[in-house]
Amino acid sequence: MSQQPDAMPTHPTDEQTPVRRPDAPRICVMATTPWLTVTVEAPTTQPVRDDGSVVEQHPEVHVHPGGQGLWVARMAESLGADAVVCGPFGGEAGIALRALAEAEGMELRGVAYKGGNGVYVHDRREGDREAVAERPAAPLDRHELDDLYGTVLVESLEADVTVLTGADPAHVLPAEVLSRLVGDLRAADRTLVADLSGDAARAYVEAGGGVLKISHEEMADGGFADGDDVPALVTGARALLDAGAEGGTRAVVVSRAGDGVLVVTRDRVHDVVAPETTVADHRGAGDSMTAGIAVGLARGLDLVEAVRLGAAAGALNVTRHGLGTGHRDHIERFAARVEVRDLGQDGRTSGDA
Structure with a gap:
């Protein structure tokens, strides 16, 4: 995949079709609701004529494939993994999404989608994101859900790690479908990482999914924790672990x-x-972290070291304007500076690890 998502790559020829690398970890990503994203930015240059007058400036307009699953896949590829994206693509937005994603080098397993993908237009010329227009994804009908289910299941059998991402809006992926999928993947002895919230997170852990990544705000909003301090988050995370099927959910990773x-x-x-960094755009940090965790586990790292890699990916991603982007060398060197502290069994005893 391109390390520079703001560049406009050419559409790949048959010779440029992604080729699996036998030595690369393989990550299957379920992208339930890919979005076509349009972002308007202020000009980055100010041309001046010979007479000193300023040339009329026009805004920069960037069109990219986005959404949680695609951002996870993009970062996984940046970290040296081969990622295959399973998701629905349909309507005018779906046509553009597929072309842009394939131009970046993404390997797609698309499901036909009558309703069509979501689109948003954001204006960042003043620094913050202002939503100009948004059209959410249409619900998936039962045939489309079946196709997505089967596609993820089969692709996961050839992957080292499967990443399950949420739907936006949430109702596009019924919790019952997610529960069945997790059960089948668990029965197939697949390694699972999920970035979910609300009912989807609850369904995932109850079905015995492996690692759940969730933010502290999502812990509170979903009723999983009574507060955002460490004891409350640990208590809530342990309750989620206890709710899971025996031998299932391995860990809850709470970003704060x-x-x-x-x-x-x-x-x-x-x-x-992770060391503190200056934020250019906070969006995409959690997805980059999820990708880093998945790639770390696929490489054979233990869980804490995989989270260390994910924390580095997330911290560096916020310094960039491209969501889910980064350079492998930078992230891995930055990971060496990520601090890990053992807080004991109850989260109250600190010490360096």
Whole structure:
């Protein structure tokens, strides 16, 4: 995939079709609701004529394939993995999405989609994102859900790690469908990482999914935690672990914006803290973290080291304007500076690890 998503790549020829690398970890990503994203930015240059007058400037307009699943896949590829994206593509937005994603080098397993993908137009000329127009994704009908289910299931059998991402809006993926999929993937002994919230997160852990990544805001909003302090988040994460099928959910990874990441297992809590960085765009940090965790596990790292890699990917991504982008060398070197503290069993005892 391109490291520079703002560049306009050419559409790949048959010779440019992604080729699987035998030595690369393979990540299957379920992208339930890919979005076509249009972002208007202020000009980055100010041309001046010979007489000193300023040339009339026009805004920059960037059109990209986006949405949680595609951002996860983009970062996984940046970290040296081969990612295959399973998702619905349909309507005018779907045609553009597929062309743009394939131009980046993404390997897609598309499901036909009558309703059509979501589109948003955001204006960032003043610095913050202002929504100009948004059209959400249409619901998937039962045949489309069946096709997406089967596609993810089969592709996961050839992947080292499967990443399940949520739907936006949430009702596009019924919790019952997610539960069945997790059960089948678990029966096939697949390694699962999920970035979910609300009913989808609850369905995932109850079905015995492997690692759940969730933010502290989503813990509170979903009723999983009574507060956003460490004890409350640890208590909530442990309750989620206890709700899961026996031998299923391995850990809950709670991101806390600039306050580090809690890795909660049944017998231990670790706090993973990346060096502070200046934020250019906070969006995409969580998806980059999820990708880093998945790639780390696919490489054979233990969970805490995989989260260390994910924390580095997320921290560096916020310094960039391209969501889910980064350079492998930068991220891996930055990961060496990510601090890991063992907080003991209850999250109250600190120490360096």
